[in-house]
Amino acid sequence: MALLVVIIGLLLLIGITGEGREELTPVEDLLLGIFAPLQTFFSSAGRQMQSLYDAVVSFHELKAENERLREELSYYEGQLIHLQELQKKNHHYRQMLGFMDNSDFELLPAEVIARDPSQWFGSITINRGYLDGVTREAAVITERGLVGMVSTVSPNSSQIILITDPRLAVSAKVQRSRDPGVTGIIESYDIDQAYLKMSTLTPECNVQPGDVIVTSGLGGIFPEGIAIGIVKEIVDDQFSLVMSIMVEPSVNFNRLEEVFIILGTKGRAPLHEEGDEKSLEEAGEEEQ
């Protein structure tokens, strides 16, 4: 019976207080007044414990996140380097494209894929072969100047012999002068100075440091007018009948990445027909 009364009383209490009250009863005021400071103390302790708990939990989370972010960072660093490389290549390709458009020659771009370590910058391999139309003894250039000549051709790659290689001699002339005596042969390379040596010029010829040396076109291998380098020094050898000059190459052979193979002159037949069986030695001799 008493329980029933209590239940009914409590249900009434719920009904009354459930709709909201403006004031608390004195008992509630008293109890809340007693509990408030205790609750403040405990909640403060609770927050501190929670902070400590969070710190412990977040330490592991942060550690895992840190590792994940490091991995991501290294990935994006790799991507950035890759993009920078692509940007450089893009810029370079645009330059190459501009060069190809403005050139008088029909050019085939090629990428340097190997370098022969046994020779000092003597030969390189490119990723174009006879399937791309490359022929032996085709001239190889960059937008800066002459690189060398195709020595061997395979289906998808070719070997290029550089003008720094002693096996190759290039007939050259001073661009400024139209004097036929100012023709010589680029015949060797000074590794120490990184200069090409041009000789067989007559001692009285008109050549000065700063003059531009270009191919002469004699011999039929290299077209006329391709830049070779700039005269840096005139070798004074009073006992010699010929004069030599040191030429700084236009092309940096240490940094060759892309080259062009001259397939022919624009609007004309190819310079070297497929199946031209001239040997390298013969070509060199012809040049000389």
Next chain:
Amino acid sequence: MVFYVVITLAFVLALLVEGSILSFFMLEKAVPDFFLVLVISLGFLLGERRGALIGLLAGLLQDIVLGSVLGFFALAKTLLGYGTGLLGRELYQDQLLAPSLMVLVGTLTHEFILYFLVSQFIGTGMPVEWSFSRLFIPKALYNMGLTLLFYPLLYRLYYSSRRPKVKLLLREGGSRR
């Protein structure tokens, strides 16, 4: 007397710990209800009348300090205290199984009573299936764990506080003979 002082302090401490510490750790999760464990365990030990009274007082305290509506916790805990007091007569008090299972079932009953009262008087509430699986069952299991830890202490405290009275009664009975 010591027993009632201790359990009063236990109720106050439980209220503060549950309301001010655990609630920070377990936001939107089931929180163990030591308050309810005390009501059920005491009802089991003390019988239905004192169980109901303790449930009423503890529930009102909880209503005042933690809730804004008076009577919700009081009604639920009064009924729980009374019910467990009735069952306590029939079961062995010195074994852990009965109070543990009683707390498990009692917690679920308590939560359903509250759910019913809230839905009747306030009219809002979470979906019952969700509440049952996410709140009621975890809470019942937490409370069962608390019972396994604290019921033996309550049992010893209660019977150690009764011992002098039992001895005195035995002595008085002996002299009468």
